[in-house]
Amino acid sequence: MSLKGYESSYYADSANAKKDYPSLQGEVRTDICVIGAGFTGLSAALHLAEKGYSVSLLEAEKVGWGASGRNGGQVCQGHNMGHEEMIAKVGRPAADALWQMSLESVDLVKELIDRHQISCDLKQGVMHVAAKPSHSKELQESVEYKQNVLGYDAIRYVEPSEVADMLGTHRYHAGEYWTEAAHLHPLNYALGLAAAAEKAGVKIYENSRVTEYHAGAGARVKTAEGEVRADYILLACNGYLGKLEPRIAGKIMPINNFILATEPLDEALCRKINRDDLAIADSRFVINYFKLSGDNRLLWGGGENYTTKFPSDIGSFVRKYMLEFYPELKDLRIDYGWGGTLAITLNRMPYFDRVEENLFVAQGYSGHGVALATLGGKLMAEAVSGSAEKFDLFSKVPTPTFPGGTLLRFPGLVAGMLYYSMRDRFF
Template identity: 40%
Template structure:
């Protein structure tokens, strides 16, 4: 069964929860309160929306079922990877040159928002620059060359191709054919980023109610009402940012996405010399397979290694058993290293792999379906939601007009269908085709 947050949900036993640098004094919503805007969900999407609006003088309340960053925002790989799950090439093929040109203006904006807010609000989240796409095969290298060329056509020239010898200077492994650096990408401690953004929002006069699961979101001609077990928020506008953990709170959104679980683990501290031998330039890495591995170093010299998917959002019985063979393949020198932490988290997958922004009626906005590329996307879409609420619908409408597709098989069989598809793509990865 997919994980569902409740008022009593503690942070999962992750490295991030154990090393967070802010322990909040949380408060639950009790009674009736009012605001200009009520945001549902205190992850990146909700916090980004809330900050964008609070910076423009709106009174904003955020309501969270568990705690700030409890979901994907506090469990992810910590990688600032530009772009969407659906490639710019795919978007161009599906939706045409005009839409592709629009997306081309957005692909690096989310990362820029993160860098700006970390500096502006003094957020301590171990931020580093640079991410590497790692290629296993010559075909993968052809894909990276095409990506570099296409992004250059849209004015982005931060990508540096690496051959087999060059990538070895960045990754202490012999498994890769080559790769590509995105110098505008990076990595950080994701939960500390979320907690720092929450503090930034509160410094602007915003309010966050935690341990307050939302039971329904309603609207009428004059505004929206967000109801929890012990209270209500009455606002002019509601913004729904529950993503993979929204459940059936807003039934109209349930069939649009599917929760998908991904897994991570963190080694024991390796020491500076051993860690530097693995990743000499301290960039984060993800390979370019359909079902990929991703990894980076923490500030205290652990290797954080993730990968794998489980459609439907269920957790594997043994995360370490699932990930350890992949870790040993990339870094056989770590075969006897102890794993200190292992955890899972869900992201929201859309069938098209393109995020969805939209509006229900006049007073409820939503954003979801980042499909595994949510660190940058959520920050961007929070800004676009803020623009829409303030009356500038230009970018919001472009997203809202994109068609969305139901998962084949409906809610009951969507996970099975997606699993079959993933087997096919995993076979293609294995065969190098």
């Protein structure tokens, strides 16, 4: 039975027992007001409370209601921007530090799960696979660069024959296997962070959509039925920012991604299509990604759109991507299909910024949200408490505004995505 107030999904139906948090009523005084109860906001609130701050966390819907509770659950090291490109933009020392923080982000997720005993189907291993033979060399060069230049050994190149043994198909051509990466049930991870934050003293308010706020001296945040007065405001809205803060809205583009869940598979089929129980993501621009759930369902993500509406039958929409690589699964029953809205940036790097002296933002994780959003929340907490070095490293990565800002970004993105979708299929 799905949790009340959540969109229908496998994650909502398999969520751990959850308490409801009240909506904001009247005026509240707090040190920090966090807006958004996804991974960023939950992590920021938890880490701030552990530092002794009073924290109020406002969520327009329910804890983990957005992309944090609907995504593919992959927790992987690295960034979307290549290390050499990063060096060109920010210099070698900063690029090396950003690489190390990507490693820290995965360790942080594991540490929080262990310390707070969060039950979220945590499993080990992520593999990126070549969807075309021409992509294999890029994966091999990527592995060699990380091993030889970055000194990172928890990664290996997987030859086509071994990929076929691991995934039961010859439609993938090579692999980049991150042995210390992980995957999990994202909604249960979010709910676990919320429970830990509340235990640490955070006041969580659900169904409390922020209508306006004012930073600076005497900062205040308003909802329909209440107001928070705070010393600092942290924006953790990501793809659901909307028009709340026009100064940063043009830095991100909300896009929709979709997932299905099959009926539970027997053990033999599980081992055939995913021998080592890894999370898989392929090399297409509009990627396919899949994993096995805790109860042996195949969770497959595929396809995107860039409108305000989801397909009417998400399961059928995603199924065609699954069958392109595993046509033998055509008779599997599709039990769930759902979508979520994430935020991408033009350079596919997270956008961190100090918009005003007491107003911070972290958003735009571009598909790396489980690990980097958890880290982003921690770094905002550190910045508020006076240790902003790591936060500032991210903020110094240039984040271009989408051409045309919020008005024209959609037509430009759709044209670009259609081009790359054609490249996925024909080149």
